[in-house]
Amino acid sequence: MEKVVHFGPGNIGRGFFGQLYYESKLETVYVGVTKEKIQLLNKYRQYPLVVMDADHVKEAKEMIIKNVRAINISDLQKVEEEISNAYLISTSVGAKNLIHIVKPIVKGLKRRWENKEYSKINILLGENMVDTDIYFKELLVKELQDDHLINMLNEYVGIVDTSVERLVPNMTKEMKQGNPLKIYAGSSYDFPVNKYAFKGEIPRIKNMILLDSFQYYKTRKIFVYNSLHAVVAYLGFVKGYQHISEAINDHHIRYIVYCSALESGKALAKEFNVSFTETLDKINSMIERLRDPDLDDTIIRVGRDPLRKLSDNDRIIGGAKLALKHRILPLNLCLAAAAALHFRVPTDNLSNVMQDMIDIGGPEEVLEKICKLQSDSILWGLILGYYEIISKGYKIF
Ligand SMILES: NC(=O)C1=CN([C@@H]2O[C@H](COP(=O)(O)OP(=O)(O)OC[C@H]3O[C@@H](n4cnc5c(N)ncnc54)[C@H](O)[C@@H]3O)[C@@H](O)[C@H]2O)C=CC1
């Protein structure tokens, strides 16, 4: 049985990739950081997955995902060994953690080549980030240093960006009852990937969709669908809600969410010269789906890492900049950015870092360093204006 080394045995790692690989008759070796989870995966070599049916949420289907084991990222030698004879590598560690898996991957690749293993290998990136492939390749090149090794990377390693469509929410204590490895997931099975990024034979993975226009597809996922999700979370947080379904069922919030998605969606259609109709249908159905309390999620999870979500090429500012480029005034995205600047969750480290930045340098510090905005720009003025309005407690939504 061929082996996949998958970094990140979290929600998407177990709730999506594990199933894909099991059903494609591949073995999954998870590389993680949590000792207990690694021990459990090695003890049972399987875990239960509950797939919730989108249209008949009460008819959830439980299955057992098998052929799994796990190793710790700190055990560099084992990681190196596993990569040296792997069929495929994949990730779902969170964009901010990609930097921490570069060294072990490079060591594994070097070991492959030292062993004269010159079969081509692909790295599937399962993170919510635009241009993850470009970013990750830069990290690999920096770590490899040597020109000869960089040539080897170019020749033998495919760095493939993907779009994970499935939603895996926060696991509550009740959900994990009976088995801490148990995971609940949304029903989406599709796995779109960048068709042109593979090296060698394209791996046979169930439900993998080879897309021609991957760049448009992925940017739309982040700038429109993930964006509207984040907008619900940040506006909901300001209004004191805890769940996404509560926030989206608030008429004022729903209206702003819808308008924000129109701003980025229309800008994207113009940028890529495609029709907006299909995107509009999807925006409507996504908003409806978020209203369903059976598929609920927490505002804290969806809004997690606000600094990443406010960065210049991510779901809020990325869409706002593109909108402005196409002469669409992104008032609603700016309001959402201002709300995001108020996101303060003690357990979310990046929200603490953001609040420290704001305490020292004001919201301007985030706008300049993270959003990469100029102080004389339209977006700067709009976001700061909304930030002040929210700070002063005026009700604008
Ligand atoms: N949850 C969801 O519905 C979706 C998530 N995504 C993306 O998938 C990625 C993972 O998200 P989730 O699974 O929800 O998060 P998660 O927090 O449940 O999983 C991340 C996993 O990576 C592990 N990890 C962190 N640093 C690591 C390192 N240096 N080496 C090895 N493992 C490490 C964590 O311990 C955890 O098990 C993110 O980029 C997210 O944006 C994409 C689509 C859907």
Ligand SMILES: O=P(O)(O)OC[C@H]1O[C@](O)(CO)[C@@H](O)[C@@H]1O
């Ligand atoms: O996983 P991130 O990038 O922190 O953001 C959460 C977003 O990703 C998802 O988990 C899946 O796309 C959504 O629930 C949400 O829009």
